[in-house]
Amino acid sequence: MKYTAAFRIWHWLNAIVVLGLVGTVLLRKGFLSYRTNSEIIMTKLADMNVDIFKEDAVAIAKAIRAPMWEWHLILGYALAFLVVYRIALLFFDKSQKESFSTLDIHKKGVKALHYILYGALLFMTISGFALYLKEALELTDAMAKSIKETHELVYNYFLFFIPLHVAGVVVADIREEHGIISSMINGRKTEKEV
Numbered sequence: 001m002k003y004t005a006a007f008r009i010w011h012w013l014n015a016i017v018v019l020g021l022v023g024t025v026l027l028r029k030g031f032l033s034y035r036t037n038s039e040i041i042m043t044k045l046a047d048m049n050v051d052i053f054k055e056d057a058v059a060i061a062k063a064i065r066a067p068m069w070e071w072h073l074i075l076g077y078a079l080a081f082l083v084v085y086r087i088a089l090l091f092f093d094k095s096q097k098e099s100f101s102t103l104d105i106h107k108k109g110v111k112a113l114h115y116i117l118y119g120a121l122l123f124m125t126i127s128g129f130a131l132y133l134k135e136a137l138e139l140t141d142a143m144a145k146s147i148k149e150t151h152e153l154v155y156n157y158f159l160f161f162i163p164l165h166v167a168g169v170v171v172a173d174i175r176e177e178h179g180i181i182s183s184m185i186n187g188r189k190t191e192k193e194v
Contacts, residue, residue: 002096003187010085011184017078018121022158024072032068037061073132080125086118110168113161120157127151 003011038057045052100111127147130137134144173180179188 003184004093004095005187007089007093007095008184008187010082010089013078014082014086014121017075017082018158019162020075021072021079021124022155022162024068024075025155027068028065032061032065034058034061034065037064076125076128076132079121080129083121083125086121113164116157117161120154120161123154124151127154 035058038054038061041057041060042052042054045057098107100108103111128151130139130147131144131151139147169181169184182188
């Protein structure tokens with residue numbers, strides 16, 4: 001395959017944005033967990049003979065992670081732009097691609113995972129902004145909770161896709177599609193196609 005500069009730019013920007021979004025969620029659930037950090041705050045202050053209410057410790061812990069959520073929102077806007085950009089590429093991109101019907105079963109599976117990725121990106125963009133605009137959209141608490149749970153469930157696809165994608169292209173580059181990684185950087189055809 002030979003990818004156009006427009007597609008390669010989308011690919012790498014999308015990779016950066018998705019990794020950033022995944023990173024903010026991993027930070028939220030890990031190092032910046034308000035539950036864990038509020039306990040640490042309470043324990044450390046107690047060691048210094050300072051008493052604090054749990055609610056205050058939670059408020060401090062949430063304030064510590066607030067800038068991270070600002071980055072999540074900024075990256076969400078970037079993702080929305082990239083989703084629109086990718087949809088435009090469906091109509092205007094001139095990348096040389098193999099027809100789905102000519103692919104072997106393995107490559108059809110890979111292509112299917114990419115189609116699921118595109119659907120997941122679209123869903124995450126729409127659901128993320130629906131949650132952000134909850135009041136403006138007049139969503140009920142039950143509806144917002146349902147959207148949030150589904151948003152978090154679909155997030156797991158990215159945890160599955162990212163390492164599978166990276167491992168897959170490395171293995172493909174080593175085995176049968178030499179140059180597939182560099183072709184996504186420089187736009188030249190892989191050795192198999194030359």
